[in-house]
Amino acid sequence: MTGHIAMALNTLFLDLNSYFASVEQQVQPSLRGVPVAVAPITSDSGCCIAASYEAKAHGVRTGTRVGEARRLCPNIAIVDARPRLYVVMHNRMLRAIDTCIPVDEVHSIDEVSCVLDRVQREPARARELAVRIKGAIRAMCGECMRCSIGIAPNRPLAKLATDMQKPDGLVVLRDEDLEPGGGVLANLSAQELAGIGPKMMKRLEYAGIRTIGDLHARSASELRSLWGGVLGEKWYHWIRGADLPEAKSKKGSIGHQHVLAPEVRSVEGARAVAFRLLLKASSRLRHEKHAARKLSLAISFTSTDPSRPAAAWGSAGKDGDGFSESAALGDGCTDGATMLDALGVLWERALPLVRTRTPLLVSVTLHELVREESATLPLFGGERKDASVSKAMDTINQKFGANTLYTANVHDARQHASGGIAFRFVPNLGHADSVQARQRETASEAGSRHLAKQGARSSSGQGAKERARSDAELEALIEASLR
Ligand SMILES: [Mg+2]
Structure with a gap:
């Protein structure tokens, strides 16, 4: 395959610019035009997970320590991360794009790709489509929600194209641009x-x-x-522009399971085992140079019917007798922090069952494995070359990992596991998270002024009703910012 064969513009890749910071600027107009960094932990030792373009101009990046960000840019606004708000906005973004073209794949909370049809592949049409998508996002998500769009014959090149012009980029890579x-x-x-x-x-x-x-x-x-x-x-x-499918690993999954000893058949016991199994599986995954796209958690419980002891062992979840759910990990995940986040979310979903029954067998599996080299690193793709960011990322990972791995206090670990920002994982809005409870704690510790405005919610009984209400409130917050 050489440049002689005309390569069609198959893929449109969209990457929201400075996503978390842009969402905050959208819903808090006082932050527009000023340097903003978003951090899950706003004390000096915390890390920025997003910086607005005004902050980037001062050298603040994803991964910069909050203390360093304040030194680089004394008037920077450090904002507490609100993962749930970012997910609500993410879903609005999907709806906005869908008014123009179906979303083919969600790669991370701020990255999606679409497949262009025969008509849309014509360069002028493709460009026009991209402009329409930008307009739909502006209308439905707000003027601060800018994105870079790359259009190219294949996804690796389309993604690269989004990095070539920021913010608000639109780059089309055609055959003649590649040779x-x-x-x-x-x-x-x-x-x-x-x-x-x-x-x-x-x-x-x-x-x-x-x-x-x-x-x-x-x-x-x-x-x-x-x-x-x-x-x-x-x-x-x-x-050279060929649209070859991505490599799929022959290896299907890596998983571990553990039968709980009688003294640890408790909520905390099962939780500790689940996280330990994940760490085991993820280190094996990295050792074998694979990345995973899916994580699942299954828990079987002691039989409530004495006539069929431990009947559900091998069939957790299948017959409604156990818990079995999975979460997407994005395009190919190797980092522990993302997986811990995902497991934290699954764990929250399992909690109602684990609380009312006696856990017996816990299993954690990483599925849909791909070769590590073929996995993309969406959120940090554009900044991957920056050694300092990579180092900071390692620091974040170590921080999450260390807290979860070594802390003696399981509750602390849980806060991190379920309340952290998922870098490449888009949480499902349909289930509980403890993020807001944690944020409120962080906010009161740090004396945050922003969260107070949003109104703190009770962390007790995060039932479906309450979640629905809080999502509705977040939707209302975004709606109000559009006017
Ligand atoms: Mg982005």
Whole structure:
């Protein structure tokens, strides 16, 4: 496959700019036009998980410590993270895009991709569609919700295109832009390609490859041997615009299960085991160089019917006798923090059953595995090349991991596991989370002025009604900001 074959513009990739900070600027007009950073923990040691463009101008980035952000930008507004609000806005964004084109895949809370049909592939039409999508998002989500849209023959290139113009970008990569020798991409670092991580980049650099142009100069078989497999060959074609499917791992899943000893057949016992099993599975996943797209939690309970002891062991959830649910992990997840977040959410869903019955068997499984190199890193894709951000990310991961792994206080760990921001995981709104309870604690600790305005809600009895009400309140908050 070479440049002789015309490659259609198959994919539209959309990436909201400075997502969490933009949502806060949207719902709090006083924050518009000023430097804003969002942080789950607003004390100096906390990390910023998003920075507005005004804050970025001062060098504040995702991963910057709150203390450092204040030093870089003394008048910065540090805002408590409100994950639930970001999910409500995310769903509005999906509805807005859907008025223009169906969303094919959600990659993270602020990234989606769509497949263009025959008519939409025509470059002028594709551009027009992108402009319409931007307009729909502005109308339904607010003027602060800007996005970068990339349109290209395949997803890796469409995603790259969203990074080429920010904020409010619109980049179309056509055949003639890709040739010769990488065309407009020739001078970009190879690491701009989502899926080429720091480790792979080191290997490429060792072979004298720094840019996409350098990649172009190598043969398919050279790239194959550099990657140690077919993925290298795929990159050979992807950078030339071929729409090849992503690599799927042959390996289906990695999971562990554990039968609880009688003395730990309790809510806390089951919880501790579930998180331990996840850590075990995730480290095996990383060791085997895979990434997971799905996480599931299954819990079986001691039989309430003595005539069929432990009957539900092998069939947790299937017959309504146990709990079994899964959560999406985005496009291919390797990091523990995201998985812990996801498990925290699943755990909250399991809680009503675990509280009323006696847990016996806990199992945690990572599904839909892909090769690590082929997984994209959506939220941090554009900043992955930045070593300081990667380091800060490690710090965040270590922080979440350490708190969950080593703290003696299970309750503390739970706060982190279920209340953290999910970087690549879009929580389902249909279930309880303890985020707001935690936020309120954080807010009172930090003396936050913003959350107080939203009105604190009771953390007790987070029933469906209450959640529905709080979502309605968040919707109302967004609605009000549109006027
Ligand atoms: Mg983004």
